[in-house]
Amino acid sequence: MKEKDILDAIKKIVTPYTQRKEGLENFSKETDFIKDLEVNSANLVDVILDVEDKFDIEIDNDSMEGMLTVGDAKNIIERKLASA
Amino acid sequence: MKKRVVITGMGVVAPNAVGLDDFEDALRKGTSGIRFEEELQRLKFSCQIAGKPQISEEKIAEYFTPLQLRGLNSSGIIYGVIAGTDAWKDAKLKIEENEAPDWNSGIVFGTGILGVDKFREGIYLIDAGKTRRLGSTTVMQTMASGISAYLGGKLGCGNQVTTNSSACTTGTEALLMGFERIIAGKAKRMLVGSCSDHGPYVWGPFDAMRILPAKYNENPSEASRPMSASAAGFVPGSGAGALVLEDYESAKARGAKIYAEVLGGVVNSGGQRGGGSMTAANSEAVVKCIEEAVHFSGISADEIDAINGHLTATTRDGLEIENWKKALKREDFPYINSLKGMTGHCLAASGSIECVASVLQMDKNFIFGNVNCEDLNPEISDLISEEKVPRETLKKPVKILAKSSFGFGDVNAVVIFKKVME
Numbered sequence: 001m002k003e004k005d006i007l008d009a010i011k012k013i014v015t016p017y018t019q020r021k022e023g024l025e026n027f028s029k030e031t032d033f034i035k036d037l038e039v040n041s042a043n044l045v046d047v048i049l050d051v052e053d054k055f056d057i058e059i060d061n062d063s064m065e066g067m068l069t070v071g072d073a074k075n076i077i078e079r080k081l082a083s084a
Numbered sequence: 085m086k087k088r089v090v091i092t093g094m095g096v097v098a099p100n101a102v103g104l105d106d107f108e109d110a111l112r113k114g115t116s117g118i119r120f121e122e123e124l125q126r127l128k129f130s131c132q133i134a135g136k137p138q139i140s141e142e143k144i145a146e147y148f149t150p151l152q153l154r155g156l157n158s159s160g161i162i163y164g165v166i167a168g169t170d171a172w173k174d175a176k177l178k179i180e181e182n183e184a185p186d187w188n189s190g191i192v193f194g195t196g197i198l199g200v201d202k203f204r205e206g207i208y209l210i211d212a213g214k215t216r217r218l219g220s221t222t223v224m225q226t227m228a229s230g231i232s233a234y235l236g237g238k239l240g241c242g243n244q245v246t247t248n249s250s251a252c253t254t255g256t257e258a259l260l261m262g263f264e265r266i267i268a269g270k271a272k273r274m275l276v277g278s279c280s281d282h283g284p285y286v287w288g289p290f291d292a293m294r295i296l297p298a299k300y301n302e303n304p305s306e307a308s309r310p311m312s313a314s315a316a317g318f319v320p321g322s323g324a325g326a327l328v329l330e331d332y333e334s335a336k337a338r339g340a341k342i343y344a345e346v347l348g349g350v351v352n353s354g355g356q357r358g359g360g361s362m363t364a365a366n367s368e369a370v371v372k373c374i375e376e377a378v379h380f381s382g383i384s385a386d387e388i389d390a391i392n393g394h395l396t397a398t399t400r401d402g403l404e405i406e407n408w409k410k411a412l413k414r415e416d417f418p419y420i421n422s423l424k425g426m427t428g429h430c431l432a433a434s435g436s437i438e439c440v441a442s443v444l445q446m447d448k449n450f451i452f453g454n455v456n457c458e459d460l461n462p463e464i465s466d467l468i469s470e471e472k473v474p475r476e477t478l479k480k481p482v483k484i485l486a487k488s489s490f491g492f493g494d495v496n497a498v499v500i501f502k503k504v505m506e
Contacts (some may be wrong), residue, residue, distance in 0.1 A: 016151050044221045049219055073252070 001081065006074050011051045017043045029071030052067075055081060089266045090504060091505030092340040093175025093328035095167040096440045097279075099321050099427045102143070103170065108444050110426065111452040112477045114478045116305035116318050117427050127284050133304040135321030135428035136282045142224030152234075152487060158199035158225040160454040161234055161434070163324035164279030168193060171326035172275060175340060179239060187333075190243030191232045192261045193326070194254035195278060196432035199226035200285040206317035231279055243271040252394070253351070254278045254498055255325060255435025260349045263499075272334045277326030280433035282506035287320040293363075294399065296320060308429075309456040310395040310422035311405075311464055311473055318396040319428030325436030328445070342504045347381035347484075348500030360494040364400070367407050371498055373410035374488070377498035383484060385412040386457045388500075390451055392442040392487045395422035396429050397456075402463035404488075409467055417468040418486075419478070425455035435489040435497065442487045446503045451478045 011027050011059040018024055023031060033039045039047065043066075048059050051073065057080035059067075067073050092105060099117025101110040109115070117135045124132040139162070145153060147165050168191075172179065177189075202225040209217050224230045229247035236245035244265060250257050255278035259340070262274030282288070290296055297316035300307030306321040335342055352373045354366020376384050391408060395401050401422075409417060422436045430437050445451055451475040460473055481503070488498045 012407060016154065043151070045220045 006077055007070065010070055010073055013054060014039065016052055017047055027070065029069065029074060031070040032068055033070070034068070050065065053076070053079065057081065059074055087269065088269050088332035089263050089329050089346045090332050091327050091343040092175070092330045092335050092441055093171045093177070094343065094348065094440045094443060095170025095174060095326040096437055097137045097139070097163040097167045097324045098437050099137055099323055100137060101136055102166070104174065104444065107440070108448060110183055111441055112450060114426060114453055114455040114477070116455065116466065117321070118304040118307055120301060120304050120465070124284060124287070125301070129284070129288065129291045130294070130298040131291050131319070132301040133307055133319060134287060135284070135319060135323070135430060137323045139166070154428060155219055155221055156225070157202040157205060158230065158278040158281070159201065159283065159322065160195050160281040160324070161225060161231055162197045163322065164193055164195070164231040164277065164326070165234050165238065167253050167277055167279070167324035168275055168324040169238060170416045171219065171277065171328050172239055175328040175330070177328065182240065185240045185242030187242040189239070189241045190271045190273070191235055191241050191245045191263065191275045191276070191277070192248055192258045193232040193235055193275065193277050194248040194250070194258040194432060195228055195231055196249060196251060196254060196280055197286065198228050198230050198281060201283060202226050202238055204285060218273045225390070227436050232273050239275065241275070243274070249432070250495045251432050251493055252429070252431055253489045253491035253495045253497045254432040256436065256439060256487060256489035256497035257351050258436065259327060259346070259439055259499055260351055260497060263349065266329055266331050268384050271481070273476060274329045275326060276329055277324060277436040278432050279324035280322045280431040282322035286322070286431070290320055298440050306456055308397050310397040310425050311401050311454060311461055312397070312457045313459040313461045315397040315399065315401060315461065317398055318424065321428035321430035321434070323427070323433045323437055324435060325440045327436070327439060343447045344501045345504050347383065347500040347502050348377060349497065350376040350380060351495070353496065354494040356494045358482070363492055364494070365490050367403060369494065370404070370407040370490065371382045371411040371496045373496040374408060374486070377486065377500055381500040383500065387484050388418045388486050389410065389482045390445070390485045391418050391420040392438055392485060393420055393422050394488050394490045396424055402461055402467070405464050405467050417472045419451050419472050421452055421454050421474065425457065438489070439487055439499070442485050443501060446485055446501060449479065449481045451480050451482060453477045
C-alpha cells in the first residue's frame with residue numbers, strides 16, 4: 001500500500017474524533033493526534049480499533065504507546081502489514 | 085424568607101408521544117403507546133407487548149455529536165438526553181460552549197439500570213477474549229450516572245451532577261432531591277428527571293416474576309388497565325421525563341414561564357415491615373408519606389384537586405386508593421388518574437414522565453381520562469365515588485395536585501404541585 005493511501009486512510013479515521021478541525025487542514029506525518037487535532041485521549045483507543053479494522057491488523061499496547069503522531073501511526077501500520 | 089421552587093421547563097420521551105405538544109395531545113385523547121414487540125415473541129416471553137418511545141435516527145442525531153453516535157447503544161441515555169435537553173430549552177436556558185461551567189445549575193437524573201444493550205455487547209466481547217475491542221465508551225454508557233454525565237457535559241452544569249436510583253420511585257425522588265437542594269440555597273436551578281432503558285434484558289426479569297399481563301399480546305392497547313376489575317399486571321415501558329426546577333426569584337428575574345410550584349414532598353420507606361416487603365408497600369408508610377407531604381407543603385388535604393397515582397394495574401391498585409383515603413381523611417375524594425393505562429409502567433422513568441403529565445394538566449386546565457377502566461374495580465368504587473375516576477378527559481382547572489410513586493424495596497415518594505397565580 002502506498003504511503004499516501006495510508007495517510008489518507010488515517011485522516012479519514014481520525015476526522016470524527018478531531019476537536020480542532022483546523023488541524024486537519026495541514027494534515028501531515030508531523031501532525032500530533034493530541035496537540036494538533038485535540039483528540040480526546042480516551043478516544044485514542046477508538047482510533048486504534050478503527051485502524052485495526054481498516055487494515056486488518058492488530059496493534060498491541062506497546063505499539064499504541066508510541067503512536068503520538070500520524071507518522072508514528074503510519075510506521076506501525078506499515079510494519080504490521082509487512083509482517084502479516 | 086423561605087425559598088420557593090418552581091418548574092420552568094419540561095421534556096418528555098414517552099411510549100405514546102415524544103415532546104410536550106404531542107404528549108399533551110396523547111394525554112387528552114388517551115393515546116396508547118403499548119405495542120406488540122416481535123423480539124419478545126421470538127424470545128418466548130409470556131408478555132410480548134411493551135411501551136417503547138418511537139424515535140427516528142434523524143431525531144437522535146439532533147441531540148448527539150457524530151462522535152457520540154458512534155457505538156451508542158444505551159437507550160436510557162438516548163431517552164434521557166432528549167428529555168433533559170428539551171426541558172432545558174423549554175425553560176429558555178442556553179446551551180453555550182463557554183469556558184466556565186454554570187456553577188448555579190445542577191442535575192439529578194435517575195435510572196434503574198443503564199446501557200444494558202451496551203453491557204451485553206461488552207459481555208460477548210469479554211467472554212470471547214476480546215476485551216480490548218470494547219472501545220472507550222462502554223464505561224460511560226453503562227455506568228448508572230452515565231445519564232447525568234452526558235447531560236452535565238452537554239449543558240455545562242457546574243453544581244451537583246448526580247444520578248439517584250430507587251426503583252420505580254426514582255423519577256419523583258429525583259425531583260424532590262433537586263427541590264431540596266434549591267431550598268437549601270445550594271443551587272439556583274436543577275434539571276431533574278429519570279430514564280429507563282427498553283428491551284428484553286430490562287423487561288425479562290419482570291416477565292419471570294409473572295407480574296406482566298400475558299393475555300393481551302393480540303390487543304396491546306387494552307393490556308394496561310389501572311384501577312380496572314380486569315387489571316392483569318403492569319405492561320413494561322421505557323422512556324424519560326425531565327423538569328427544570330428553579331429558585332422562584334431567579335425564574336422571575338429572567339422572566340421565565342412558570343408551569344407550577346413544587347410545594348414540597350416526602351420520600352420514605354416502609355422498612356419491609358408491617359406488610360411491606362421487597363415488592364409490596366407497607367401501607368402505614370404510604371399513608372405517612374402522603375400525610376407528611378401534605379403537612380410539609382403547608383396545605384390542607386381538602387385543597388387537593390387531583391391525584392396522579394402510582395396505580396400500575398395490578399391487584400394492589402385498590403390498596404393504593406385505600407391508603408390515599410386514609411391519609412387525606414376527606415368526605416369527597418379528589419379526582420384520580422393513572423398514566424400507565426397509556427404508557428405502561430416506565431419503571432425508573434415512570435415518576436418523571438408522570439410528573440410531566442401532572443404538571444401539563446395543571447398548566448392546561450385538564451384532567452386526562454383513565455383508559456381501559458370501563459370496568460372500575462368494585463374494591464375502588466366501594467371506597468370512592470366513580471366520577472372521581474374520570475374515564476374521559478375533563479376540562480377543569482387543577483390548583484393543587486398530589487403525585488405518588490412507589491418502588492421495589494418498599495420505597496415511597498409523594499410530591500405536591502401548585503399552580504402559580506400571577
